[in-house]
Amino acid sequence: MSDFKSQIISELAKIQDKLNTNKEITEDESYLLLLSSLIEEES
């Protein structure tokens, strides 16, 4: 579980720069954001 979470966190870190600098998010990245928010709301 922690391995999965750490993979998600690492993927999110890649998007973070884009989020901070107002860069467009791709569809795949949007899916990842949905996934992480679902996991976040479960915990």
Added chain:
Amino acid sequence: MKMAIIQTTRLGDVIQTAQAARILKEYYPHIELTLIGRRRFVEPLRFLCDKIFDSIITFETKDFVSYEEKKTPERSVSSLKSFLEKINNKNIDVLVNLSFSKSSSFLTNLIKAKQKLGMSRDRFSKIKIDDLWSQFIYSNVQRGSQNPYNLVDLYKKILGVSFLKSKTNMEATPREKLVVIHPFASQKRKKWGHSKWIEVTYFILKNFPEHRVAIVGGKEDREYEKYFLESTILGKYQDRIDYNIANKEIRSLYLSLRKAQLFVGHDSMVGHLASEAQTPTLTISLGTVRPHETTPYHSKAINVAPRISCFPCTPTKKCDLLPCHGQVSYQAICKLIEMKLQNIEISHQNIQDKISIFHLENINIFKAYDPGHGEQELEELIHLTPEINSIFKIYYKILWSLILSDVELSSNPPRVSIKTAKELEHYQKGLTSLFEIYRFGATFAKQLIEDINQGKKAHEIKETFSKISEIDTLTPIVKQNYPLLAPLVDFYFVAIANIREEELIQVAESALLIFDSAQNAVSALFELSGQTLEAQIHFNDKDHSKLLES
């Protein structure tokens, strides 16, 4: 037309969504309606939802994330894509997100639809709310104490069926001598200690020897069941108590409520289910609960709330002593139950006659009613001269209806005490300051439009642009000094944040429109408070004349 509603939050929210969706379906039966929600919250309510929605799509996070299978994020994303494909194959015309949670906003972003209402995300993944009523929910619900609307009415407004009533006339069922009690809530601050509930249960069983009490709760409430089972004073009445705790079958709870004469409990899903069963409800609102937002949506609802300045609080505010709990006495609740079971109308006069003033001083008793326009209103039954909080709630109901729905609601100026009149005068100063701030915003938005039209370069208009940004530093000061103006400030903050135009000229034009609307809103509040103050002078003159005559 195909419409889908996203409601991914809890059981109570699903019931409230169903109540609003039912009205939409009754008036627009040709709309093909889909509900998208979490399986654990929708499946137990299929008996209710299946009658309203044409199709239901459910999911759980574990559908996409299976730790046992050691899924990678890529495989999880792929599962999510398959799920979304299933939804997108429906070719939805209108998508409405009623959840306001982070995940629901990403979900809304990824579902294809011609029109989207509610919280979504833009291409930069920033929160995006296009419709005004959803902006209102985002800026006002579960914040402060000034939202005058029941959540079901807000959902109705988003769905475009405000001011319409349900046509469903549920067949009246014979009621048994049964009181259903739900003495639990999702948070400690929202529920009384068990000893008060034991007193209430004891009162019913002792004074109404033919009645039974059903104590209901979820599996998380199991640990509290023992307090009732082991209670000495309840000892000889145990054979008249039914324990229905941790029963997953919500339909059986609904059927039990359909037989009951009365439901008593805190703000929870069970109260909303009782309203579906058309069972009279008596709700005790504590902690973060806002009676105007969450009172069960029917005309047989009574809501008791503490009369203390910190109520209602917010979930983030730390509170160990829970002073609001002490404000509501079990004696007052017992008397209200007695009145309900004896079919005595819960009215101002009857309350004064039946309940000691000592138990009434620190509470408000609200009675739900429909003033004729299809929205739930709460009438305050004890303290007939409204305080500043209640006055502003009246103003806001008039104001939001005018600004967001273009509907003019009429209301006579409420009569206020001298203390409240002074507070209103104080608030008029706050309104004057707020008007100046929004006028400042409008002036610089106009300036910006002129500058752009004159072809000025980016560095030349930078200063004007920064002036508009100053609004965000000035309005919080007003909010701090005049907390009852927060709903207005927060709403227009969210409105400005939701400007999505591509070109700077369009941004400036949208900002100008919003600042104009904000000025109008502030003026309207000023006028309403002015009318109340004028009426107060008139009443005082009349009282003075009467005194002289006598």
